[in-house]
Each structure stands twice: as C-alpha cells, then as structure tokens.
Amino acid sequence: MQVTSEAVSGVARRLNVSVPTSRINEQFEARLKRTAKTVKINGFRQGKVPVNVVRREYGAGIYQEVVNDIIRDTVFEAIQQEKINAVGMPNIEKTEMKDDALVFEATVEVYPEVEAKFEGLEVERKSTEVTDKDVDQMIENLQKQRASWAETKGMAKKDMQVTFDFEGSIDGEKFEGGAAQDFKLVLGSNRMIPGFEDGIIGMKKGEEKVIDVTFPEDYQAENLAGKTAQFKINVKLVEKQKLPEIDAEFLKIFGLTEEEGVEKLKADVRKNMEREVKNGLRNQVKGATFDALVAANEVEIPASMLAQEIDRQRQQMIQQFTQQFGAQGAKAFDSSMLPDDLFKEQAEKAVKLGVLVSKVLADAKIEVDAARVDAYIEEMASSYEDPTEVIAYFNNDKQQRAQIEGVVLEDQVVDFILNSAKVTEKTVSYEDLLKEQQARQQG
Template sequence: MQVSVEELGSLERRLRVEIPEDRIAGEVENRLKNLSRTTRIDGFRPGKVPLKLVQKRYGQQVRAEVIGETMRQTFYEAVTEKQLNPAGQPKIEPQETEQGFTYTATFEVYPEVKPVAPDQLKVEQPVCEVNETDVDQMIETLRQQQKQLEAVERAAAEGDTVKVDFTGRVDGEVFEGGQGTDFDVEIGANRLIPGFEEGLVGAQAGDTRNLSLKFPDDYGKAELAGKPVEFEITVKQVQEARLPELNDEFFQAFGVTEGGMEAFRAEVRRNMEREAEQTVRNRTKESVMDALYQANSVELPAALVEAEQDRLLEQTKNNMRQYGIGDEQLEAMGMDKSNYLEQAQKRVALQLLVREMVSEQGIKAETSEMRELIEKNASGYESPEEVVNWYFADQQRLGEVEALVIEDKLIDWLLSQAQVSETPYTFDALMNKGQTE
C-alpha cells in the first residue's frame, strides 16, 4: 500500500492510497471459495457448485464488498501512518486501475489549538445569599400557586380572575387567535397586551366591554405588531383568589410532615439555597466559557461546524415535537440550519479548547467524584439511592457524568487562575425577575 498526502488548505487534506491488485484479488478469491461451499444453486449439490459459476454470479458483488472494507481499513491505516487526525467524514473517490485499486480521501484535520494563558481571562462570578425576606416572598409565591378561585358577586378588581368571551378585530376582520370562550384573565398579571386586563377593572358578570387597543411594536406575530385592535368582551364571571392557610395541611403538600412553620421555612430555605448554588455555578460556567471563547481564536473545521448545526436543528425540532408540533408543521416552518451557524461555531471552538486544556492539565474524573456529583443531584428526589443506582447501572449515563466532572474541574482550575470579579445578586434577580413575586 502506497500513501501520499496533499495539503489543499490550512486544514484540508487529500489522501491518496494505492492498493495492489493482488491484495484485492486474493481476498475476493478466498470469499468466493467459501461461498462455493455454502451457496445453493439449482442443479448442483451443496458444496459442489463450480467456482467459475459462483464467480460469474457473485463476483462483482463480492469484489465491491472487499473494496469497501479495504477502503475503510486502509484509510485508518493511512491516517495513522501519516499522523493525521480527521475531523468529520472523508469524501472518498475510488478508481480501479490495471495495477490495482486507488482512491483519494478528502477531509479536514483538527486544528492545532493553543489556548491563551488563563490569567488573561476576565470572569464575572455572581454571588447570592438567601435571606429571610427571600424566604417570605417564596412562601407567598407557593401560596399563590395553590390558590383557589371562588365566584363573587361584585365588580372586578386587581388580582381577580375574570372569565370572558371575546372577539378581536384588526381592520374590521377577526384575526387568527382573536376569539375565545370561557377565557380566564387575571387582572394585574400582565400576560395580555397593554390595556386588556386594565379594561376589565370594575366589570361585573353580564357586562360587555369594548376596548380599543394596540398591539405592541415587538409583538410575536409580525402581521399584528403595532396594529390597532378592537375587542368586544362579554364578562361571564368574576372570581376572587382564596389563598391557603399556612398550616400543617399546607406544609404536608411540600413534604414537611412535622415541625410546623419553623421546619417548613427551613425546607424552603434549603431548596432556595440549592437552586441558587446551582444557578451561580451555571452562570459562572457560562462566564468562564464566554471569556475563553472571546480570548481565543480557533480555526474551525467546516465539517464539525456543519455537524453541530445539524445537531442543534434536530434538537430544536425534537423539543418542538414534545409540545405536539408534528413533522408537517415543522416542514412548513422552513427551519434552516444556517440560523445556528454562530452558535455552532462557538460550541465547536469551545469543545476544541476544552479538549486541549483537559489534555494539557491531565484532568480526569475519579469514581468518588462522579458518585459525589450524582448523590448531590439525587438529594432532591424522593428516593436518592434509586437515582444513584440508575446512573451506575448504565455506562453511557455514567460517561455523561464523567464529562460533567471533568468540565467542572476544568472550570475550577480556570477560576483559580483567571481575573475574577464578584457581583452580588438578590435571589429574585439571580433566578430571573419574578421567581418570588
């Protein structure tokens, strides 16, 4: 086997592999001989089929199989011999000659990656301490989530839920989604366009309201954005929210069976602190990765970027399928992987940088570290031990945990070297505004 390499660009290579005919022909002959012992052809006893007949009937098929297997095997041998590290699948162009079989394989190789010194990275790290006010707000949020609605014979006010039928018209025509029956509107929730909820204050069951409003300029449906709209609304019922009492029955709904209010507050605080810790960790990790990406310029193999685009597009489609969107609807949306180019480039660059630094630092995941991470994540479940066993029962799941441990250790190492500035956050601001309101 003769191998030569041509550089087509900084990352693109063309590999030429020449395989002597005797290697192909010898393997084809061996397979045909074995086939003649097992194949069945009318008029011949098993094992007595003439080799020439087997060759005439199966020769081309067997040769194609041998050539395919030989290409796969020799490609691996050739890139190993030439110390090449292919990125993505090669484009194979075969060619048969009198002297044997030749093919060229065109592919990209992984770039040489040299990350900047970590002390050049500037990282923002959020810090958050859960206080008593945060706990009070969260408990009130939990009460709101458990509220019951009761019909009342009075005018609607802030905080009430009004059940309505409505019809909306733009330019005199009912628009798509512009009609609703028995639709619940919570006044003050700010879930509808400006003026809709406010327009129901003071309304009673049986009232009709006509509202002249306008869709926001940044409304989700472009055909409606910024346009005037007329709503005709019939009020069917006014409902008042009844919040549950903070008693043992309420506490038991959240797994607190004894200890009363003190135990309940402690449980709420623990959950909030666990959520805050995880969010701080995730935000810090994002900050580190952003800093790493901005500080390093990496030449990216187009094949890896395209594969990542395909993966991101399919991931989006799968997420949408979980919400009941069918393949026909997805097709009609005309989703294009080009929308994921920038995200794919960033992800591939970070994968290459992380891989290089993990190798440089010799970072590995110990079994004890993997178990510690699994047990920590399992602590919020009803049967933590079952969760731990579930992970350790599957090597693929365990491999995912191993990757997380390695990534976490790399993040910790980078944080120990980088220029880190701490930014204080309230719990509500950290968890996105409105979590405790």
Template sequence: MQVSVETGEGLQRRMKVALPAEQIEAELDKRLKQMARTARLSGFRPGKVPLKLLRQRYEEQLRHEVVGDLVPSAFAEAVTQESLNLAGRPSIEPILSPEERQYGFTAVFEVFPEVELADLGGKTVQRPQVEVTDADVDEVVQRLREQRKSWQPVERPAQAKDSVVVDYQGRIDGAEFDGGTGSDVRVEIGSGRLMPGFEDGLVGASAGEQRILELSFPADHPNPELQGKAAQFAVTVKEVEEPVLPEVDAEFVRSFGIAEGEVEQLYRDVRENLERERRRRTGERVKAQVMDVLLEVHTLPIPESLVKEEVQSLKEQAREGLQGNPQIDLPDSLFEDTARRRVTLGLILREIVQRHEIEVDAERVRAAVEELAASYESPEEVIRYYYGDRKLLGSIESKVLEDQVVDWVLASLTVEEMPMSFEELASADAGAEA
C-alpha cells in the first residue's frame, strides 16, 4: 500500500492511498464466483449463469463495493503508518481506474495542532472566601415561606406584593389586538411578570375601581407586531388580596419531605444545601478564571472541523431548550465564538493531561457522585444509578478530570483570597451567566 501526504492550508492534510491492484482484482473474481453459485437470470437455471455475463452486468458495482470495503482498514493503517493525529472526520473519495489498474482513495482531513504549553508565571486568579451565615439560611427559609403563601382579601387599596384580580381590555390606536383581553386575571404587584408599568399602575387601586393605563410594549417584545407600540388598557379591579405566609412549624417542615417535622432539621438541610452551592459556585468562579488565563497565554490554530462539530452540538442543545419550537433554524454564527473557545480550551487541557500524565481520581469521582446524590431523597439509590450507567459516570469523570487540571494550573498561578458574602457570590455568578 502506497501512501503520500500533502500539507494543505492550516491543519488540513490531503492523503492519497494506492491499493494493490492484484488484491482488488482477486477479491473481485472471488465475489463474482460466489455470485455465480446462486445467481438467477432469465433464460438460465439458478447457479448456471455464465461468469462472463455476470462480469458484464455486475463487475463495476462489485468493484466499487470491494474498494469501499477496503477503505476503512486501509485508511486506519495509513494514518498509523504516517503517524497522523486526526481531528474530526475525513472526507474520502475513491479512485477506480481499472483500465490502468489503479485503485485507492483520497482522504482530506485536519490534524491536531502541536500545543506548546506556555509559562503561567505572573498570572493571578481570585478565589472567593465565603461563609454561609445564619442570615443566609434565614433568607432561604423566608423564600420557602413565600413559595407557600396564601392570599387573604383586604378592604384597602392595593400595595406592593398584593395580589389583584382584574379584568382588562387593551387597545392599540383604538383597536383591539390578539392577547389584549383578560378576565379574572391574578396580578401580583411587583412580580415583574407583566409588561412594564402594568403592575405599578394598580398600586393604590381598590376593589370595584376602574383605571386606564397608558403603556408601551418593550422594543424586544416576543411579538414583532407589538414591539414598541403604545397601548391603552381599561382595567377593572375586582378584588385586592394580601399575602399570608405560613408559620415555620411542623406542618410547614413536613411539606418539604421531612417526615419528623423537626424545624431544626429544615434549617440544617438548608445550610447543607447552601454549603454545596457555595462550593459549586466558588469552584466554577475559579475555574472560569483559570480558563481565561489559559486562553490568554496560548495562541494556537484549531481544526475547523472540530469547531463545526461543536457548533452543531451547541445548536442541538439550544433546540432542546426551545420546547415551543424545537425545529427553529438557528444560525451557526450564534454559536461560533463559544464553539471556538471550547475547542481551544479542549486542546490545551488535552495537552496538559497527556504531558503531565494526569489520570482521573476515582476517590474524587466517588465524592462528586455522593455530593450530587446528597440533595436527593434516596442518596444511595442515586449513587447506584450513576455507577450502573457508564455514560452518566463518564460525564462525572470528565468533570473531575477537568477539575484536576484546574488544580494543576492553580499550582502555577498566584491565588488571591477575596472575601465576599454568599449573596455577592450568587449575584456575581448570575451576572456572568447572563
């Protein structure tokens, strides 16, 4: 088998492989003879069709099949022979010239770049120093109370956090529009669920009162026909209710699955959840900074084929999130920057793992699974489930290995401790995610 490789633009390679004509023709004759044993053609008994006739009819088809069957193993052998490190799938075109007894194929593909690990000296990351306080726990319990609040009618004007039951009729330029009418609609003042100004316009209103609200739809409203349009809403207030929060007692505690109804247990569970969240957010904050440093100090070409694959993966994830319209056609450009970042980081992390022979730590994997399972009602069952599913466990192993690489990089960086509250940690991460 003869192999030649040409270097194309960037990381592209063009490999031409010549297959032995004797091997192709011998396999072709073998398949023709096998076909002759059972072939059926009009005018001939089964198995009695002349080989010459079968060759005339099927030789070209069988020749393509023979070459096609040999390509995968020949390609793998050629890649090994030439010590090529493939990135992405190759594009393969067969070569068939029986007159000249030339057979083979041309494969076009990209290879992984050589990654030179850069010096990380002088680079700094900041690690949040956060303590979960009693106030943080109390705030979560307060939110849990608000989630289970009930409503009580009041004989007073509406105020912030009240619930107002209304009928409304909207018009644009004097004409009604789709979605502009509502009956017995509950509006929680201050929730921000309705268009800007609607909830605020009900502050001070009493049951039985009618109001006219002059509002404008936001410029980025989901309905293009309403974007930026001025609208008038005639609103009738039918009822005003105030929130009533439940007491933190045994009944309240049991509603969260704590069978004994112990209030202290609820507070312990909330604190444990906050501690897990603190560790997760702190780790992600540090990891993001480490990744930024790695991108800053490394410049390398990246295989476009891997970028395209990553773009498609990101598009698929985005479609899954669009439950209302999963078939929407999202442009590749929307995901390209993220895809390039991921591919570049993947190449750098891969080189660090290989160069320093970092292997996934089984104990850290177990700890990660146990931490994930701790938030479920039956942790042991969740742990068995993960260890019984190779794909699920593999996702945890990949994350743990990435964390180990982050730890390795941190050993070469200056790490500054940055005190902050849990609220600041959470709000900073929320801003980064947005």
C-alpha cells in the first residue's frame, strides 16, 4: 500500500492511497470460497456449490463488498502510517479502480496544533471576606425561607405579598394568558414583566386600578413583544412577612440546641459561607484565566469536534430538563427545539479551551497532584455529617475520584499560567461575588 498526505487546512489532511489489486483479488477469492460453503443455490447441495457458480451468481456484489471493506480498513492503516492525530471519521472522496491498484482519496480532520501563549496575559483575581453583616444577612435569609405571612391594612410595599386578580388587554382586546384570579406575588421578586410590580406598590386591600405596562421587545410571545397592555388590578389581600424567632425550635432545624444558641448558629453559617467564598474565588480566577487564554490564542476548530461538543451540551440541557420536569414533562420535549446555533458560541469556546489546556499540560508536563486531590476531597467532605464516609466514597470509586482529579488538574494549569500572567487584585463584597458566580453559571 502506498500513501501520500497533504494539508488542506490547519485542521484537515488529504490522503492519497493506492492499494494493489493483488490484495483485493486475494480477499475476493477467499470470500468466494467462504460464500460457497454457506450459500443456497437451486440444483446444488448447501456447502457443495462450485466456486465458479458463486462467482457467476454473486461475484459482482462480493467484489464490491471487498472493495468497500478494504477502503475502510486501509484508510485507517494510512492514518496510522502517516502518524495523523485524527478526530472524527474520514471522508472518502474519490475512488478509482486501475489495472494494478485501487486508488482513492480521503479527507480527515486532525487535532489542532497550537502554541499556547500566556506570557503577559492580564487576569483579574478577586478576593473577599465574610463580614458580620454578611452573616447576619444570611441568617435573615434563613428566617425568610421559613417566614409566615400576616395581613396588614397598610399599603403594599416591597417584600410584601399581595393576592390579587388581574385582567390584561391590548387596545381593548383581551389576550391569552393575560388574566388570573387570586394570584400571589411577593413585590420585588421580579416575577412579572418590568413595571407590573411597580404599579401594585402603594395599593391597599379592596383597591382597584388599571396600570399600563409595556412588554419587552424580546418577550417570548411574539404577538405581545413590544406592545403596551392595560391591566385591571383588584387587590384582595396585602400581607407582611413575619420572620420566625431564633428560638429553640428554629435552632433545632440546623441541628443545634438552645444552649448552643445563636452564636453557634452564626459560627456554623460563617464556616459554610467561607467555604462557599473559597470555591467562588477559585472558580472566579479559573474563569478569568481561561477566558484570557482563549482570547489570546487563535485556534482553528475541526467541525467534528465542534459538532460533538454541541451535541454534548444539548444532551446536558435535555438531562437538566428531564430532572426538573420529570419523565412525563420530558416526553413533550423535542430536541429540535434546541438548534445548533443555541450552543455554538459556548461550544466553540469549550473546544478551544480544551485544546489549549491540553497543550499547556503537555508542554509543561503537568501531572495531577495526588496530595491536592486528597485535600480537595477532605475539604468537600468537611461539610457533611460524616466526612470519613464521603472521603472513602471518592477514594473507592475510580470514576468519582477521576472527576475530582480533573478539577484539581485545571487548578494546577491555572496556577501555572498565573505565574507568567499579569495579575491584578480586586476586593469585592460577598454579595457581588455570588452575583458574578450566578451570572457565569447562567451564561
């Protein structure tokens, strides 16, 4: 077999392969003999059909099968022979049968070759600390999660719950989904379109009024997008939030006794918040470093790698949808509702990052630090009631430990890049750090 190859792009190679006809004929004759032992032809006993009869009856089809199989086999032999780091399946483009050889062309995508440049990258590394005020706010949030509601005769204000009827219309015409009865809404929750909640603030029980609200230009219902609607509001009940006392019953929810008291609750809450901050800061600097790495390096992406990543992200979203709405809800879900364009930008970034991180790992010969993996697992386990059980789980399950090793290896890459980067430090509040993390997860 003779092979030549040439680059047709940064991520594709064209192979020219020539296979001697003697190889084809040899396999053809062998397959004719095997077929003669199993084929059924009228006038002959099974297993006793002459090869020449099989050649006459089935020769053309068998010969084509042999040619197809040889093309399939030799294209991969050619890839190995040329030491091509292929991704995806090769595409056979031209096939020609000559007197002495079968000649064909194939194009195969290859793993991108890059130089990961990170000297002089600018990365912002944030820091924060949990203050007493942050702890008090978190405890208040815990109280709000278990709050009750008490009727008030006063005006509706932010953080109050209002029960009301509403009926919407546009130019005097009602529209689908524009009405509800006994609708409950906590003002300030931003559940409704902009301006709707503002129109209710200041109303009292028994009061009615009409408010004008304009639907956003990108509203999901195209027939309503950008249009101004009139909503008739009838307030039936205004309730003020009543927070539970931090008493023995409240402390019991968090596994604390009355003797341990609120100070122990604050200490536990602070510990959890500081663990959350540590993870948040780790993710922040990792995200900032990887964003800078991708922005500073040109990476040509093979179409097959992009397609695989798009499909992975699509399947991940379908899985999340199934977990959220259950199997019954998932039945009504059609993957065609998730076109490639929905994932393309994030998929391109993910593929580029994967290529660049792999290059950094290879060039710097970075191997996973087992001690850091153990420390990561111990830190994660410390938030559980029985840390030793969690540690044993990750150490005994190779797949679970491998996932942690992947996270730690990324952290090691980040540390390596930051040694050559221009790092600026910025102090942020606990609240701002959480907001940034939420925005990154949603993005």
